[in-house]
Amino acid sequence: MKDDRPVMSPAFRVASIAVLAAVTTVLTRLVQIPTTASNYINLGDVVIVFTALIFGPFSAALAGGIGTALADLLSGPFAFWAPISLVVHGLQGLLVGLIVRARPSNVPLAILAGAVGIVIMAGGYFVAGGFITGFGPSLTAVPLNCLQGGVGVVLGLLVAATVERAYPPVRQWKW
Amino acid sequence: MNLELYRQGTSFLHAFDARAKLLLLVPLIVCFFLPQPWEVLLAITAAIMAVIAAALGPRELLQPLKAIGPVLILICLLTPPFHRDGPVMLRVFGLALLTGDGLRETAVMLLRFLGITFGVFAMLRTLPLDDLVLGLRWFRLPYAACLVMIVTLRTIPSLAGTWRNVLDAHRLRGGTPAKQGRRKIVARYLPLLTSVLIEAVKSIPALAMALESRGFGRRNPRTAYAQLKKGGAFFRDMALCLLASAMLLWPAFVRW
Numbered sequence: 001m002k003d004d005r006p007v008m009s010p011a012f013r014v015a016s017i018a019v020l021a022a023v024t025t026v027l028t029r030l031v032q033i034p035t036t037a038s039n040y041i042n043l044g045d046v047v048i049v050f051t052a053l054i055f056g057p058f059s060a061a062l063a064g065g066i067g068t069a070l071a072d073l074l075s076g077p078f079a080f081w082a083p084i085s086l087v088v089h090g091l092q093g094l095l096v097g098l099i100v101r102a103r104p105s106n107v108p109l110a111i112l113a114g115a116v117g118i119v120i121m122a123g124g125y126f127v128a129g130g131f132i133t134g135f136g137p138s139l140t141a142v143p144l145n146c147l148q149g150g151v152g153v154v155l156g157l158l159v160a161a162t163v164e165r166a167y168p169p170v171r172q173w174k175w
Numbered sequence: 176m177n178l179e180l181y182r183q184g185t186s187f188l189h190a191f192d193a194r195a196k197l198l199l200l201v202p203l204i205v206c207f208f209l210p211q212p213w214e215v216l217l218a219i220t221a222a223i224m225a226v227i228a229a230a231l232g233p234r235e236l237l238q239p240l241k242a243i244g245p246v247l248i249l250i251c252l253l254t255p256p257f258h259r260d261g262p263v264m265l266r267v268f269g270l271a272l273l274t275g276d277g278l279r280e281t282a283v284m285l286l287r288f289l290g291i292t293f294g295v296f297a298m299l300r301t302l303p304l305d306d307l308v309l310g311l312r313w314f315r316l317p318y319a320a321c322l323v324m325i326v327t328l329r330t331i332p333s334l335a336g337t338w339r340n341v342l343d344a345h346r347l348r349g350g351t352p353a354k355q356g357r358r359k360i361v362a363r364y365l366p367l368l369t370s371v372l373i374e375a376v377k378s379i380p381a382l383a384m385a386l387e388s389r390g391f392g393r394r395n396p397r398t399a400y401a402q403l404k405k406g407g408a409f410f411r412d413m414a415l416c417l418l419a420s421a422m423l424l425w426p427a428f429v430r431w
Contacts, residue, residue: 009383009387009392010319010391010392011383011384011386011387011391011392012379012380012383014319014322014323014326014383014386014391015326015379015380015382015383015386016376016379016383017323018322018323018326018327018330018382019327019330019334019375019376019378019379019382020375021323021327022326022327022330022331022334022375023334023371023372023375025327025331026331026334026335026338027338027368027371030335030338031338031364033360033364043364043368046364046368047372050372054376062323066323066324066327067327070324070327070328070331073180073299073304074179074180076180076238076239076242076296076299077238077239077242077243077292077296078242078243078292079180079295079296079299080204080291080292080294080295131208132284132287132288132291133246133249133250133284133288134250134253134254134257134280134281134284135257136249136250136253136254136256136257137246137249137250137253137254139253140249140253151360154361155360155361155364155365155368158361158365159365159368159369159372162365162369163369163372163373163376166369166373167373167376167377170376173376173379
């Protein structure tokens with residue numbers, strides 16, 4: 001089937017990645033949903049799933065990676081997680097986007113892609129954290145990361161559907 | 176929302192070249208992962224803390240310590256049970272809770288986490304993010320990647336403002352849902368996220384046009400207003416950086 005989407009200019013690609021990375025940073029740093037007495041989850045994963053579904057795997061990899069890395073850099077004491085977030089969330093966005101690329105409107109496939117993304121994200125942070133803080137303390141972050149990823153997948157799927165319906169031009173912006 | 180860790184100042188850390196700081200960060204992080212005795216890691220961590228205290232004041236050490244406190248406690252509690260070799264130092268109901276090996280590994284993990292945290296903190300506290308990007312550009316990071324970082328940093332404040340405006344607008348309309356449980360998060364955040372994301376994606380074409388009108392995508396030679404310092408100070412800082420790198424990696428090299 002012929003792809004009749006317009007060719008994206010380099011400036012459009014840079015602009016889309018920059019804006020989506022900024023949204024990822026804002027939702028990672030600004031929105032903190034309390035789960036237990038001292039723990040929070042953020043909504044950065046929502047934007048990664050949304051970007052993967054609407055803008056494609058490469059936008060999701062770059063925007064998700066750069067956005068979460070900048071959120072870590074701006075966070076202060078946890079700034080050294082930035083390179084890890086860049087790789088882990090970049091890989092998460094890339095895989096989610098690549099899996100849903102063949103059939104974007106297939107909801108079970110999108111949920112499967114989101115689950116793969118959660119495994120990559122939680123597993124990536126577990127392994128990286130294991131080398132930095134030890135595998136015992138790193139294990140305690142896994143349930144929270146899975147919860148955050150789950151909320152990200154559910155909200156990401158819903159937001160992608162609503163944004164696509166409310167603002168149809170985004171359907172042409174995948175690359 | 177805190178947009179930068181950087182604090183203005185005139186200390187020697189502020190004057191240290193951005194490229195030298197970035198370069199020094201690599202051996203600093205690497206040395207904490209090399210198989211070294213905990214005493215060496217303690218000396219390096221103490222040196223980093225002393226540099227921060229001398230350049231920025233002892234109070235600056237408290238901010239990262241407060242934030243990473245819970246992680247440090249977790250390391251102290253959860254590392255010893257995973258390492259059971261060596262002489263038993265604490266036994267409860269016949270179960271060895273703390274061994275010599277466990278204690279040593281806990282010290283290594285604590286010092287690694289502290290050292291990397293303070294090392295990165297010292298860099299970002301004294302380095303504006305614009306200089307960080309210029310430094311990365313000097314290390315041959317592609318122009319498009321640096322541009323994405325700069326545009327993202329410039330876009331964050333306006334998007335943070337959009338998020339607050341949308342939040343206020345939804346509150347005024349009585350948009351806070353009364354539903355409880357798992358559906359509460361979806362019911363509360365879905366309208367907010369939809370509004371903010373539509374606002375954000377609508378701004379993409381205008382931003383792309385602005386970038387094109389400023390010459391992005393053309394093949395002309397590029398000029399830049401912002402530049403890092405050149406000349407003697409740069410070479411001095413690079414020499415200091417190489418000396419410090421050698422000192423950081425020397426104990427592991429000798430041991431190997």
